[in-house]
Structure formats: structure tokens, C-alpha cells
Amino acid sequence: MHGVPIALHGQAVSHLAPGPVADKGVRIPMRVRVPDQRSFEKALRRFKRECIREGIMADMRKSEFYDKPSVRRRRKANRARRRRLRQVAELEGK
Numbered sequence: 001m002h003g004v005p006i007a008l009h010g011q012a013v014s015h016l017a018p019g020p021v022a023d024k025g026v027r028i029p030m031r032v033r034v035p036d037q038r039s040f041e042k043a044l045r046r047f048k049r050e051c052i053r054e055g056i057m058a059d060m061r062k063s064e065f066y067d068k069p070s071v072r073r074r075r076k077a078n079r080a081r082r083r084r085l086r087q088v089a090e091l092e093g094k
Contacts, residue, residue, distance in 0.1 A: 030054065 034043040051057050
């Protein structure tokens with residue numbers, strides 16, 4: 001991840017990566033509460049899990065490099081092909 005999450009006991013862990021979008025399209029930072037008795041490592045793991053669940057890591061990876069439109073179309077077609085093959089395999093297995 002870019003940047004370092006910061007936490008003090010009893011405070012929230014936050015990161016500068018964009019979090020969920022508020023109702024007016026404004027990004028709000030991701031926060032994870034850390035009770036006094038929990039360790040920093042557990043809070044960091046929880047924070048990373050939340051980032052993955054919210055799709056922040058995928059967005060960061062996706063925007064890391066520019067993809068040409070032809071590459072995006074090819075990737076989209078490959079995803080659709082794999083999805084169709086999976087559906088056919090599920091139907092044949094039942």
C-alpha cells in the first residue's frame with residue numbers, strides 16, 4: 001500500500017487511500033476502530049481486509065498503469081468467455 005496507516009490505542013486506523021463514496025460523490029477515508037486491548041498488527045490486518053472488501057486495492061492496481069482500449073476489450077472478452085465456460089461446466093455437472 002502507498003502510505004502508512006497510523007493508529008494509537010483507542011483511536012481509529014485511517015489511510016489516505018479513497019474509501020467508500022459519500023452521497024454527494026465525495027470520498028471519505030477508510031477507518032477501523034482499535035480498542036485499547038488489541039494489538040496494532042491485528043488492527044492492520046483488519047484494515048487490509050476492509051480495503052480488499054471495499055475494492056480499494058483492486059482500484060489502486062487497476063489505475064497503476066494505463067490500459068489501451070484494445071487491451072481492456074480483450075480482457076473483458078476473456079472474462080466473459082471464462083464466465084460462460086464456468087456456467088456450462090456447472091450445468092453439465094448437475
